Amino acid sequence: MTYKITGYQPERLFHFFEDISAIPRGSSNEKAVSDYLVAFAKERGLWYHQDALHNVIIKKPASAGAEDKPAVMLQGHLDMVCEKLTGVDHDFEKDGIDLIVKDGVLTANGTTLGGDNGAAVALMLAVLDDDTLAHPALECVFTTQEETGLTGAAGLDKSLISARTMINLDSEEEGIATVSCAGGMRFTMTRPITRHAASGKLLTIDVSGLLGGHSGTDINKERQNGIILLARLINRVLHETGAQLASFAGGSKDNAIPREVCAVLVCSDADIEKAQSIAEAMAADFAAELVPFEPDFKCTISIEDGAAEVLSEADAKAFISAICLAPNGVRRRNLKQDGFVVTSLNLGVARMDDTTASLVFAPRSSVASLQNYTTDCLYLLAETFGFDCDIAGAYPGWSFAEESPIRDTFIASYRELFDADLKIEAIHAGLECGLFSDALPGLDAIAVGPTIRGCHTPDEYLPLDSFERFYSLLTDVLSRLAKH
Incomplete structure (x- = not known):
C-alpha cells in the first residue's frame, strides 16, 4: 500500500490510520475492521477476544520491569458517522475513505473522515505494535456501534477486563481532558x-x-x-x-x-x-x-x-x-x-x-x-x-471524580512535555466511560485525544501535528504508569 501521510512520527501510527480508513466501518458495518484487528493480534501473538457485536479486546503483557503495575485499559470505538456532500459518489458500505493530505491537515474527499474515532484505533494499534515502549499490562478495547447508541460497549462482556484505570481516546481537543459526560x-x-x-x-x-x-x-x-x-x-x-x-x-x-x-x-x-x-x-x-x-x-x-x-x-x-x-x-x-x-x-x-x-x-x-x-x-x-x-x-452519564490518579498523571505529563496546563472539562456529548464506570467498580477514567474538527460532517479534519503530539503524550503517560 502506498501511504499518503508522510513526514510524521511514528510512521506506524499514520499507516494504521490509513489502513483502517481503507475499510468501510460505518455503524453496524464493523465486521471487516474487527477482523482486521483479530488478524493484527494473531500476527503478533497477542491475546484477543472478538464477540458477536464485533467488539474486540486485545491484551499485551507489561514491558520489562512493569509486571507488578496495575493494568491499564485503552479504549475507543471502531465505527464512524457516514455523512457525505450531496452529489458525492461514495458507498459507505463498500468504499474506503478517500483521504486528502494538504498543508499538514488530513481530510476526506466529500465525506466524513472517520477521525472520530479512527484516531483512537490507530493510537492503540501503534502502542500495541511497538515493543520498545514502557507500559503496564495493556487491555485495548475496541467497541462498535458507538455512534448509534453505544451498543457495542453496552453488550461487551466487561468481566474480561481487569484494568481499573481507563484512558478513553474519544475526546477531540488537544490540550483538554474530559472527566464527565452526559447520558443520552x-x-x-x-x-x-x-x-x-x-x-x-x-x-x-x-x-x-x-x-x-x-x-x-x-x-x-x-x-x-x-x-x-x-x-x-x-x-x-x-x-x-x-x-x-x-x-x-x-x-x-x-x-x-x-x-x-x-x-x-x-x-x-x-x-x-x-x-x-x-x-x-x-x-x-x-x-x-x-x-x-x-x-x-x-x-x-x-x-x-x-x-x-x-x-x-x-x-x-x-x-x-x-x-x-x-x-x-x-x-x-x-x-x-x-x-x-x-x-x-x-x-x-x-x-x-x-x-x-x-x-x-x-x-x-x-x-x-x-x-x-x-x-x-x-x-x-x-x-x-x-x-x-x-x-x-x-x-448513563459519567460523573466527575474528586480524586483521580490518571487525571493527575496526564496533568503532570502534559505540563512537562508542553510547558502548559492541561485543561479539565466536562462535555455534553455521550462517552462510553459511563457504561464502563457502571460495570467496573472503582474505575478511574479520563477521556483524551488529538484535535479533530467538524466531527459528524463532511468538513471533518485532523491536524496531523496534533495527532503526532498526542501520541507522544499518551506514550509518556504509559511510561509514567510503568514506573509508579
Whole structure:
C-alpha cells in the first residue's frame, strides 16, 4: 500500500490510520475492521477476544520491569458517522475513505473522515505494535456501534477486563481532558399516514449549506436545524394555500444536526404562484436570520408539472406541526460553569414512506431528572399529534471524580512535555466511560485525544501535528504508569 501521510512520527501510527480508513466501518458495518484487528493480534501473538457485536479486546503483557503495575485499559470505538456532500459518489458500505493530505491537515474527499474515532484505533494499534515502549499490562478495547447508541460497549462482556484505570481516546481537543459526560438515548416517534394521488405543479424546496455538527459538542453553537427550518416554511405554505405535502426528508443520524432537507408539495395552478411567493419570502427571511451563524445557507425552490402521492390534510398537519412545536437545542445551562450545557436535544431525522412518518430525537443530559422532563415533553408532543414512541440506546452519564490518579498523571505529563496546563472539562456529548464506570467498580477514567474538527460532517479534519503530539503524550503517560 502506498501511504499518503508522510513526514510524521511514528510512521506506524499514520499507516494504521490509513489502513483502517481503507475499510468501510460505518455503524453496524464493523465486521471487516474487527477482523482486521483479530488478524493484527494473531500476527503478533497477542491475546484477543472478538464477540458477536464485533467488539474486540486485545491484551499485551507489561514491558520489562512493569509486571507488578496495575493494568491499564485503552479504549475507543471502531465505527464512524457516514455523512457525505450531496452529489458525492461514495458507498459507505463498500468504499474506503478517500483521504486528502494538504498543508499538514488530513481530510476526506466529500465525506466524513472517520477521525472520530479512527484516531483512537490507530493510537492503540501503534502502542500495541511497538515493543520498545514502557507500559503496564495493556487491555485495548475496541467497541462498535458507538455512534448509534453505544451498543457495542453496552453488550461487551466487561468481566474480561481487569484494568481499573481507563484512558478513553474519544475526546477531540488537544490540550483538554474530559472527566464527565452526559447520558443520552434515541427517542423515535412514528405515525401512520394515508396518501392519495394528486397532480398539478410540484414545488420542490431544498435546504442546504448548513454547518450541521455533533448534536452534543456543537449543540451550543447556534447551528440551525434544517428540519425545523423547512417545517416553518411548509407550515406557512400549508396554512395560506391549498398545497398538499408529498414528501419530507431530512437528516440521517439522530446525533448529527441536520444540514440538508428536502420537501415536495403539490399545488394547483391557482395556488402555485402564492406558494412560491411565500417560500421565496421566507427563504429570504431565513437567510437574514442566519447570517451570523450559517453563512453558506441555501434554499432552492423549483417548480415543474407532475403528480405524486400526497398525505391527507390531517396527516400533513400533524407531521409539520409536531416538528414546528418540537423542543430542540439547548434546554438548560449551568451558569456557574461558564454556561456549560446540562440538557439538550436534537431532532436529527425526519422521514416518511408510503405508510409511516417518523421523527428521531437525541435527548442528552447530565442530570437524570432533567432528562426525564425532556422525555415527558416528547411523550406529550407525540400524544398530541398521534405518534407512537420508542426509546432505544439509552446510556448513563459519567460523573466527575474528586480524586483521580490518571487525571493527575496526564496533568503532570502534559505540563512537562508542553510547558502548559492541561485543561479539565466536562462535555455534553455521550462517552462510553459511563457504561464502563457502571460495570467496573472503582474505575478511574479520563477521556483524551488529538484535535479533530467538524466531527459528524463532511468538513471533518485532523491536524496531523496534533495527532503526532498526542501520541507522544499518551506514550509518556504509559511510561509514567510503568514506573509508579
